[in-house]
Amino acid sequence: MKENLYQYILGIADNSLILGQRLGELCGHGPSLETDIACTNISLDLLGQVRNYYQYAAKIANDGRTEDDIAMLRNEREYLNVLLVEQPNTDFGYIIARQFLFDVYHLMFLNELQKSNDLTLSAIATKSIKEVSYHQRFSSDWIKRLGDGTEESRSRIQSAIDELWTYTDELFHLTEADEVMVSEGIGVDVTKLKEHYYKKVNDILEEATIQVPESKYFQKGGKKGIHTEHMGYILTDLQYMQRTYPNMEW
Amino acid sequence: MSEEQIKNLEEQFEARIARDEKIEPKDWMPEKYRQTHIRQISQHAHSEIVGMLPEGNWITRAPSLRRKVALLAKVQDEAGHGLYLYSACETLGISRDVLYEQLHSGKAKYSSIFNYPTVTWADMGAIGWLVDGAAIINQVPLCSTSFGPYARAMVRVCKEESFHQRQGYEIMLKLCNGTPEQKEMAQDALNRWWWPSLMMLGPTDDASVHTEQSMKWKLKRKTNDELRQQFIDQTVPQADILGLTIPDPDLKWNEERGSYDFGEIDWDEFWQVVKGHGPCNKERMKARVGAWERGEWVRDAAMAYAEKQQERKEKQAV
Amino acid sequence: MGTKNWPLWEIFVRSKNGLEHRHFGSLHAADAEMALENARDVYTRRNEGVSIWVVESKNITASNPEHNGEMFEPAQDKVYRHPTFYDLPDDVKHM
DSSP states (O other), X not given: OOHHHHHHHHHHXXXXXXXXXXXXXXXXOSSSHHHHHHHHHHHHHHHHHHHHHHHHHHHHHOSSXXXXXXXXXXXXXXXXXXXXXXXXXXXXXXXXXXXXXXXXXXXXXXXXXXXXXXXXXXXXXXXXXXXXXXXXXXXXXXXXHHHTSOHHHHHHHHHHHHHHGGGTGGGGOOOHHHHHHHHTTSSOOGGGGHHHHHHHHHHHHHHTTOOOOOOOOOXXXXXXXXXXXHHHHHHXXXXXXXXXXXXXXX | OOHHHHHHHHHHHHHHHHTTOOBOTTSOXXXXXXXXXXXXXXXXXXXHHHHHHHHHTTTTTOSSHHHHHHHXXXXXXXXXXXXXXXXXXXXXXXXXXXXXXXXXXXXXXXOXXXXXXXXXXXXXXXXXXXXXXXHHHHHGGGGGOSBHHHHHHHHHHHHHHHHHHHHHHHXXXXXXXXXXXXXXXXXXXXXXXXXXXXXXXXXXXXXXXXXXXXXXXXXXXXXXXHHHHHHHHHHHHXXXXXXXXXXXXXXXXXXXXXEEEOOOOOHHHHHHIIIIISSSHHHHHHHHHHHHHHTHHHHHHHHHHHHHHHHHHHHHHO | OOSSOOOEEEEEEEOSTTSOEEEEEEEEOSSHHHHHHXXXXXXXXXXXXXXXXXXXXXXXXXXXXXXXHHHHGGGTTOGGGSGGGXXXXXXXXXX
């Protein structure tokens, strides 16, 4: 099996899976009916993309596991998503901040992944770009509304950005599998996206009158399967049925 | 306007409805027509919104990715349906937040069935199959109701609703064709959702206060008892295909009537839940009120931003 | 309750090129941009549209149904505006 490619796909897919799962928790609890529908749409887009990736991973693994086995039956240490996406829905400010900080990265990433030598990955990227462009538009618009809205909203979105900032640097780390994939022209060299990312993020934050955090202390670990304490609970829900009723079809 | 003039208008109004003409929001209408419609449409909208909660409860735990996206899409549709219906209601001159207030204060009702808990995955199947099935029976006739905005909203709702029931039945089918444990889960869900689904079609005709007037205004085409019979007659064969047993020892085909006879419904339970004492009434309201209150600063921020943008635009123009 | 509620917007959707925009319904949004985004998610999530217009409901001027008599009835007897008003021999085709 092409171990590096398999790991590489999981790295991409797990981000969207966990973020989609987080947004799924929100459904029915949004600040307005219209916003509820919008957040669910983003969740649906992400989970749709996820299925494409895991189906591909299942094909590469070729050991009888299905997309669901791969998505739902790994141990926590085997999930490779970044720490950012597993952060909780503390309030709508955190939801938007997390979305925005991820969307800007996600869109840049997919734009590069489109050029991959791997035709399946490139095709998934091309298909996903339109959806993710919309996500970025949605979250950037809300960043501006909350930043330049009321005093309360500015202070809330500022706290969310401050708190989540520490998870942004990890987006640009390369794992060993990533490095191999980059060298083979399959993977994206995310280190090259970093400068552009912070410029774009800073521009929008400034427009939204939100202060760009100055902290230089960053967290990492998700890409190596070392997660925050939130992750176990996310997986408890995600894996509940598959673990409780093994080997059944639904 | 004199009493006689009003009486005259009312007669013309009733004649229009009898001719199958639609009533549009700005047309003259009797106050009672307006109030009845506000009550029924908003109750319907609230049911969609509260109905998101029992199913939303399983989104994070859906057993496969395919089921997860399908369930998410379904719950999202319910939000959409709520929105169509609130909009239709607003054309009668009442705002959405007043309607929310009525819901949150307990003044407005919603379908009682959503006050039951969803305790296993099979409940997603049973709700789609039975609850949406009963809802469709209620809703299809409303596509030709007399109030234009309501009828148009219902056309849209019914078009989208058909996938919900199929989704539910498919979930049940998969369980019934699965392991004994899965089939047992399906039977258990049917046992718990059967009677509440029958209650969902409303009190018996002799206990129903609104039926006659509602018939005239085409808010109802059939009585509650007729709808219930229709639901039972169409659902029993579907249960047979699944190999499940309807939890009613008195259920029996009546050759003469060409329908199923069925057992006594526990109306005490129905009224207990309607009056706010079902298993989840309090949780459901807490969830709705909580979402609305936690969203207040967000809604305020968006308004403040919109106003600032508007001011900036106006300044630029000067 | 918040100071101000999101206003109501009317949504018009073109289902496909070649067709007119048709009134689909309404929704709440704080500004036009949000109204467009919400309309996209609410009214076109099943691929129902290729173009959306949003108009704040308060900006629509509607005719008053009480004046329907003077507004619309005078058009009812202007039969000469319709092609069937004119008698032509059957031999004349395609007109």
